[in-house]
């Protein structure tokens with residue numbers, strides 16, 4: 220044998236192990252054994268005996284480093300509480316705001332105390348509980364920041380200062396990279412319920428396609444909460460949908476549900492309204508909760524959701540479509 224010997228390989232392995240852990244250890248041990256075998260010596264008990272202290276050392280070293288990093292990660296996770304996040308938000312926003320921790324949310328607002336109180340209690344409290352009860356089996360382990368700005372000027376100014384860009388919507392949005400819900404609450408609390416769905420569904424059903432994500436989020440932007448959970452109500456998107464149906468411009472349900480996310484967003488208004496009122500149709504038929512759970516739990520069998528919609532309604536979409544359109548046209552604001 221020439222070049223690097225087995226002991227040198229093991230020493231290099233120890234250093235690499237400190238950096239990248241057990242996969243390197245496995246490779247190094249295999250290399251040592253392979254080299255021995257190549258030289259025609261086989262893997263004798265002498266070799267094994269010689270390598271044993273090094274293996275024990277490396278194994279112990281790896282276990283220690285994994286233990287240390289796991290303990291670090293655990294304490295890091297445990298550290299993020301709504302209270303701790305609130306303290307960070309106070310540093311960002313200062314004294315002109317009120318602060319409150321509700322469920323998994325750290326909320327700040329410069330609106331009047333009564334409005335903040337109402338949103339904290341109803342939206343962040345009751346609506347969150349209802350979402351969890353009806354739909355979500357995986358709870359978020361992280362804290363969400365909720366910024367409730369009192370008017371358009373405050374919303375735009377602070378969004379620019381905090382996140383570096385002026386929002387392209389007057390209502391509010393969810394910034395996934397910062398786990399932040401940013402709202403202009405002068406436009407009402409509906410957008411917050413909508414955006415909360417997007418935030419929470421990322422944990423429960425990360426691959427949910429846009430049509431279902433927007434259909435459910437927008438369904439609850441106008442809602443009330445009963446003992447059973449959230450109930451979506453007719454809202455401003457209805458006339459858009461009725462108009463598109465009247466003009467024969469609405470894509471079929473199958474089309475809305477099977478286009479990719481980019482195409483869904485490109486044809487915004489009609490698709491949003493179509494998806495919203497299809498979710499509402501499922502709700503009215505008492506099939507919505509069942510549909511969501513089936514879709515999430517069997518996503519790999521059909522990534523569009525068509526199959527599960529047909530299963531819960533007991534009919535092909537093409538049979539559902541005329542019935543759904545008739546129901547939509549009969550709805551009143």
Ligand SMILES: [Zn+2]
Nearest residue numbers: 413417433436
């Ligand atoms: Zn949305």
